[in-house]
Amino acid sequence: MKKKKDQPAPINAELFRQALDGVIPLPPSNRISLAQPLRRVMPRGTVISTHLIEDTLSDNDAGGDVPTEFLRSGMSRMTLRKLRRGRWPMQDTLDLHGFHSDAARKLLLEFLRDAAQHSLHFVCVIHGKGWQAGGKEGVLKSRVRHWLSQYSEVLAFCEAPLNAGGSGAVWVLLKAGGQSSNILDK
Template identity: 40%
Template sequence: MQDDDFSLFQAELRGVKPLKHDRADTGKAKPDRARLATLRQAASVRVESIKVDGLSDQFVIDVGAEDPLYWAANGVQEGQMRKLKLGQIPFDGSLDLHGMNVEKARDTLWEFLAEAAKFEVRCVRVTHGKAVRMDGRKPMIKSHVNTWLRQHPQVLGFTSCLAKHGGTGAVYVMLKRTMMDGRDE
């Protein structure tokens, strides 16, 4: 009986070629952690060195000195924006743009938001002021900040602050966090 089993087995294996190696293919190779760390570092350095920030002045939204500011990106929950507006999300950084020209304010704001994103900060305050201009036109820095924040990729939303934090002369800005605490949207 066993001879029959063996001959049947040999018949089934006819034409099969033996393997040339004795190692199994376990799928993808493990990532080279040192190489990945180098690539991540290079990517972060590259981002910081780019001065073209994508914040356009082509269509600045003019706002009045006392106009409250409010904007939320698509998908941001109303409840989160309500908490932001009520000052219930603590801000972990603050930037004052008083006395700066538009270019200096743009560069400073861009660098400040990049730094906040690097440290996974959830909320910051940006004081833009509400200077009423002598020529009667709308406040320049406030109008630009209102426009720039809508364009910045890290900004989920912003709203004018409570009076104790600057009122309509400042905004709370809610930022995306990429690594900690999961998704924000």
């Protein structure tokens, strides 16, 4: 049975106090806070900056299956395992929902360059699942993953777990200014 909005809400404060009588508060959390706060995700319709970024990424992907993970040659498989398990704290996120391919490529390049300049190592790129008719994968999903594999500062990427976007996002491990070895040891 639905409540009518006109009925006054019962006063629950006294009942709540009675229910909590004798409860001992939990001790403070022993969680580690992030070294720097996450930046806000770029909303739809964000205007792309006018300064030039060298665009060396190709849109010509194989057109086959979309890779769920990537590991730069010379990197240990253990690195990819740590990435999949979320070993490092997330430092930044880019949301490409609603962007066309050209705008998404420019934003991704700007984001990756900015992340490298700020020595970020672990970032998330949200591209969406983008299902097409006939069960094909989305264009942006396949292109973002193809672009990431072309970018020299990307050491590895993997599909995010279900609670972090699943197949609609990738977790990316960056070299970030040649300091990749010390982050991988952690």
